[in-house]
Amino acid sequence: MEQSLGSHKGYDLDLTNARWRKSTRSGGNSDMCVEVAFVDDAIAVRDSKDTTGPVLVFTRGEWDAFVAGAKDGEFDL
Numbered sequence: 001m002e003q004s005l006g007s008h009k010g011y012d013l014d015l016t017n018a019r020w021r022k023s024t025r026s027g028g029n030s031d032m033c034v035e036v037a038f039v040d041d042a043i044a045v046r047d048s049k050d051t052t053g054p055v056l057v058f059t060r061g062e063w064d065a066f067v068a069g070a071k072d073g074e075f076d077l
Contacts, residue, residue, distance in 0.1 A: 013042050013057050022048055 018037035035051075037044045043063040045056045058066070069075060 013039055013044065015039060015044055015055065018044060020046070020051075 015037065018039050020035040020037045022033050022035045033048045034045050035048045041060055043058045043060070045058070047053055
């Protein structure tokens with residue numbers, strides 16, 4: 001059974017009809033990836049190998065800041 005609820009800063013997000021997507025860059029190694037779902041004004045993220053596990057939920061602003069940082073190399077090791 002898939003996760004049906006995510007929460008973020010005091011509000012709950014219904015994930016029952018979420019359309020989860022995995023990066024096309026994950027290739028054949030699908031056990032090393034996360035999935036995202038855009039639901040209402042939030043972005044949900046989960047571990048692709050544990051679809052019933054915890055879900056992280058981000059606001060659009062938080063997600064945009066993360067993506068911008070990743071593109072800018074902020075998280076490069």
